[in-house]
Amino acid sequence: MRDEADRLEQRWIQELHQEYRRGRRSQRRLVTGVQTAILLLLFVLWEIAGRMKWIDVLLFSYPSKIFTQIGKDAISGELWGHVGVTVGETIAGFLLGTLLGTLLAVLIWWSPFLSKVLDPYMVVFNSMPKVALGPIFIVMFGAGFTAILMTTLSIIVIITTLVVYNSFQEVDSNLIKVVRTFGGSRRDTFQKVILPASFPAIVSTLKVNVGMAWIGVIVGEFLVAKNGLGYLIIYGFQVFNFTLVMSSLLIIAIVATLMYQAVVYVEHRLLSGRPHR
Incomplete structure (x- = not known):
């Protein structure tokens, strides 16, 4: 019974760790996506401002x-x-x-x-x-x-x-x-x-x-x-x-x-x- 309890505890810990890593990966992807979107938005606004002569x-x-x-x-x-x-x-x-x-x-x-x-x-x-x-x-x-x-x-x-x-x-x-x-x-x-x-x-x-x-x-x-x-x-x-x-x-x-x-x-x-x- 004790061995079974230890295996269940280890499996539970592994599942928690995997869930934590998935959360970290998801957060990194979200941050990267937002950073990329901001960069693209800045380039688009820059392009529009240049073509519309809003900037020199x-x-x-x-x-x-x-x-x-x-x-x-x-x-x-x-x-x-x-x-x-x-x-x-x-x-x-x-x-x-x-x-x-x-x-x-x-x-x-x-x-x-x-x-x-x-x-x-x-x-x-x-x-x-x-x-x-x-x-x-x-x-x-x-x-x-x-x-x-x-x-x-x-x-x-x-x-x-x-x-x-x-x-x-x-x-x-x-x-x-x-x-x-x-x-x-x-x-x-x-x-x-x-x-x-x-x-x-x-x-x-x-x-x-x-x-x-x-x-x-x-x-x-x-x-x-x-x-x-x-x-x-x-x-x-x-x-x-x-x-x-x-x-x-x-x-x-x-x-x-x-x-x-x-x-x-x-x-x-x-x-x-x-x-x-």
């Missing part, structure tokens, strides 16, 4: 012209080189900036003295307009990939360092005391308490860094590039081809969204097995 089409264009521009550039092959350059620069800045920022956060956590020394400098550097550093990077590294990468790193590294370091500081002090009570070293404290507890914050920082990487690369391309999506935007302004400008912005939005969703997927896979705090 010279400045704002409208979707059919933008998609025609994208299709023409894609068929000619001109578009892919620009997209490839910008995406490559963005991924390089994103990965390297996140890595360097995380390592710097670990370094200043490891050395309280270094943390006190660097704290005001990081705050000041983070408050500086990074566009102003662009000409300096151009003079130092030349008008090319390195200058764009350094502009991107100047945006990502400090933000990553501050966010990750603050997550280290917010770890429950009682957990740290337990490790030290049992004779754990600073390395043990970091490996067994600080890093595991901060891992969700580190992974979530990737989401922020996607946007920061795009900002850094586009700003860098505004200043020095002769190809890339940032170059197309500047060129479009110079020749008053605002359809080219808007098409470049739309491509940036699409690729940035794909990168963000890739980060969300990685986050889900890495954190799905972790218990909720």
Whole structure:
């Protein structure tokens, strides 16, 4: 009788879990459907406003012209080189900036003295307009990939360092005391308490860094590039081809969204097995 009761209880729990998952899937589909409907509605209203001359089409264009521009550039092959350059620069800045920022956060956590020394400098550097550093990077590294990468790193590294370091500081002090009570070293404290507890914050920082990487690369391309999506935007302004400008912005939005969703997927896979705090 007891075995039968256990089987019934397990079956009941499984049915509840399946019902919960169905509800989650249904909610995700509903959210996706509403998001898609809103996006389509905005494009339709934009198209109508452009064709009815409710907006200045010279400045704002409208979707059919933008998609025609994208299709023409894609068929000619001109578009892919620009997209490839910008995406490559963005991924390089994103990965390297996140890595360097995380390592710097670990370094200043490891050395309280270094943390006190660097704290005001990081705050000041983070408050500086990074566009102003662009000409300096151009003079130092030349008008090319390195200058764009350094502009991107100047945006990502400090933000990553501050966010990750603050997550280290917010770890429950009682957990740290337990490790030290049992004779754990600073390395043990970091490996067994600080890093595991901060891992969700580190992974979530990737989401922020996607946007920061795009900002850094586009700003860098505004200043020095002769190809890339940032170059197309500047060129479009110079020749008053605002359809080219808007098409470049739309491509940036699409690729940035794909990168963000890739980060969300990685986050889900890495954190799905972790218990909720």
